[in-house]
Amino acid sequence: xxxxxxxxxxxxxxxxxxxxxxxxxxxxxxxxxxxxxxxxxxxxxxxxxxxxxxxxxxxxxxxxxxxxxxxxxxxxxxxxxxxxxxxxxxxxxxxxxxxxxxxxxxxxxxxxxxxxxxxxxxxxxxxxxxxxxxxxxxxxxxxxxxxxxxxxxxxxxxxxxxxxxxxxxxxxxxxxxxxxxxxxxxxxxxxxxxxxxxxxxxxxxxxxxxxxxxxxxxxxxxxxxxxxxxxxxxxxxxxxxxxxxxxxxxxxxxxxxxxxxxxxxxxxxxxxxxxxxxxxxxxxxxxxxxxxxxxxxxxxxxxxxxxxxxxxxxxxxxxxxxxxxxxxxxxxxxxxxxxxxxxxxxxxxxxxxxxxxxxxxxxxxxxxxxxxxxxxxxxxxxxxxxxxxxxxxxxxxxxxxxxxxxxxxxxxxxxxxxxxxxxxxxxxx
Amino acid sequence: xxxxxxxxxxxxxxxxxxxxxxxxxxxxxxxxxxxxxxxxxxxxxxxxxxxxxxxxxxxxxxxxxxxxxxxxxxxxxxxxxxxxxxxxxxxxxxxxxxxxxxxxxxxxxxxxxxxxxxxxxxxxxxxxxxxxxxxxxxxxxxxxxxxxxxxxxxxxxxxxxxxxxxxxxxxxxxxxxxxxxxxxxxxxxxxxxxxxxxxxxxxxxxxxxxxxxxxxxxxxxxxxxxxxxxxxxxxxxxxxxxxxxxxxxxxxxxxxxxxxxxxxxxx
Numbered sequence: 001x002x003x004x005x006x007x008x009x010x011x012x013x014x015x016x017x018x019x020x021x022x023x024x025x026x027x028x029x030x031x032x033x034x035x036x037x038x039x040x041x042x043x044x045x046x047x048x049x050x051x052x053x054x055x056x057x058x059x060x061x062x063x064x065x066x067x068x069x070x071x072x073x074x075x076x077x078x079x080x081x082x083x084x085x086x087x088x089x090x091x092x093x094x095x096x097x098x099x100x101x102x103x104x105x106x107x108x109x110x111x112x113x114x115x116x117x118x119x120x121x122x123x124x125x126x127x128x129x130x131x132x133x134x135x136x137x138x139x140x141x142x143x144x145x146x147x148x149x150x151x152x153x154x155x156x157x158x159x160x161x162x163x164x165x166x167x168x169x170x171x172x173x174x175x176x177x178x179x180x181x182x183x184x185x186x187x188x189x190x191x192x193x194x195x196x197x198x199x200x201x202x203x204x205x206x207x208x209x210x211x212x213x214x215x216x217x218x219x220x221x222x223x224x225x226x227x228x229x230x231x232x233x234x235x236x237x238x239x240x241x242x243x244x245x246x247x248x249x250x251x252x253x254x255x256x257x258x259x260x261x262x263x264x265x266x267x268x269x270x271x272x273x274x275x276x277x278x279x280x281x282x283x284x285x286x287x288x289x290x291x292x293x294x295x296x297x298x299x300x301x302x303x304x305x306x307x308x309x310x311x312x313x314x315x316x317x318x319x320x321x322x323x324x325x326x327x328x329x330x331x332x333x334x335x336x337x338x339x340x341x342x343x344x345x346x347x348x349x350x351x352x353x354x355x356x357x358x359x360x361x362x363x364x365x366x367x368x369x370x371x372x373x374x375x376x377x378x379x380x381x382x383x384x385x386x387x388x389x390x391x392x393x394x395x396x397x398x399x400x401x402x403x404x405x406x407x408x409x410x411x412x413x414x415x416x417x418x419x420x421x422x423x424x425x426x427x428x429x
Numbered sequence: 430x431x432x433x434x435x436x437x438x439x440x441x442x443x444x445x446x447x448x449x450x451x452x453x454x455x456x457x458x459x460x461x462x463x464x465x466x467x468x469x470x471x472x473x474x475x476x477x478x479x480x481x482x483x484x485x486x487x488x489x490x491x492x493x494x495x496x497x498x499x500x501x502x503x504x505x506x507x508x509x510x511x512x513x514x515x516x517x518x519x520x521x522x523x524x525x526x527x528x529x530x531x532x533x534x535x536x537x538x539x540x541x542x543x544x545x546x547x548x549x550x551x552x553x554x555x556x557x558x559x560x561x562x563x564x565x566x567x568x569x570x571x572x573x574x575x576x577x578x579x580x581x582x583x584x585x586x587x588x589x590x591x592x593x594x595x596x597x598x599x600x601x602x603x604x605x606x607x608x609x610x611x612x613x614x615x616x617x618x619x620x621x622x623x624x625x626x627x628x629x630x631x632x633x634x635x636x637x638x639x640x641x642x643x644x645x646x647x648x649x650x651x652x653x654x655x656x657x658x659x660x661x662x663x664x665x666x667x668x669x670x671x672x673x674x675x676x677x678x679x680x681x682x683x684x685x686x687x688x689x690x691x692x693x694x695x696x
Contacts, residue, residue: 118626123620141622142621
């Protein structure tokens, strides 16, 4: 059987599905290949998607499996004793929704299939093939070859195909984070009552400090329709050096954390998942995003932004996939997907795009967050001690300055140093 | 011409992913994916090998809710030629008798077959009834624990090898025949891209409801199922004693053997 397509897309995640959708919408013959069973079956993320780039790529979100529109954002710093300071933002307009990624990917794949893309699951692509001139000319799966004018590689964070093709180095643990996640069912009414949400309203909550046992990373909580997603993200390099217990027991600790467990008490844990993610999208980005006959999109292209207080991955993935699909169409009308054409039609526009410029502009944040112990243990301790002296009043009543100074002495941190760090952090954000 | 080989597959919850709710004692099915009963994949693999050697086609049948289409797609990805989804609300709640009745009726409707292969048993009920009962309904020869199948020279008989605990046996059966294939006897082949593409292009899956099979409602589904679950009990939990036997490995092994004799485990 001779198999030949205009475009072969590897990986049916948000990037691959969007690429297949865009290319098929332009009349190209598209094959979308997924290794797992069903779309998005190899994917895990926290739980929140910004809608802007999805709407831009798809035109609308009709029928999208949206759980809740996020109307409340929380950011908490927790010290080792469980004392928690929280900043809450609400009353704005909603720009993000919570969703289960497998459902969202399945929806995107349905859109791609409706546009004419052929979707095949349960097939693992083993390698990218080049013809004698060095041009990428197809993919090999289980000993079978599919030829393609252009390949869109959306294989995800674990980019074995690009490694084998010699386009990227083996990932360094310094560039990776490990996400672990549980979904707990508590019921629709309970979700709204316990988190103080309006009907259909969602919460996005990021926590740092004691929730990771002081390890660099953080915890997240997102509300779905009748379940809550909670989880941890740990920077692999730092975690591997300092970790003292397995991650499944760390997430157990998060779920039973004194300040948190009441939110999902008596719930059923209905799902457990873990996945690697780029810690820093910018550092994870391959030097080149195109080659002759090849484009790279999504996580594999490092299209993920981690700001500590929020993450953008799914929408950036959709955006890059969409751009790659469009570029495949434009390249056809311009003499084919040569490296030069793809650079002009995909890589350069992507590098000029807002998401890409933001990844570059904000690349310092991840570095700063590697400050480690200071940010994830000692500052939370300082905050906990200061707030305790401010709010737990007995015989004496300290001023804010006195509370801070006492807390600084107690936690062994110089206030000047903390101010400098705060300034540096603020500047890089 | 070639053989027509039917193979039955069941769509079952993936047991490795199923967990118990300890408070209610029920299964948590939430988020649990279903899979093709793994032992049925041995039957699929054997069917494909027979077809690859002698020619013909393999037709997979599954009596199940519509979600089992994913299971039929999987075996078509392995190389099965056609799929039949037998699906109707009237078939729901069936025990093995009603199930085997529906499946044997569907096999009749295929319009002739040479071999009908089934997995040894399913991981979600482990009765191993279906192949035997199908053979009973259809009045065909039946052999279980089959591991290898060859045609004899006439082309109308099969030589079937089966493995028992202490010996191998060879049987000669007239076709059509029904076989239960020994679990773990084959290495199921992976899904191939070309097969999946053929699936997308030709869509070789048919759905038969009772509108096609026209079976008496009293003989199918819950109504056609005489089985009654009279009682179910929990396996008693035996607490671990956590004894540690000290000494060199030889001494510890000796103590262990002595203890097992004392307990009557060894005699």
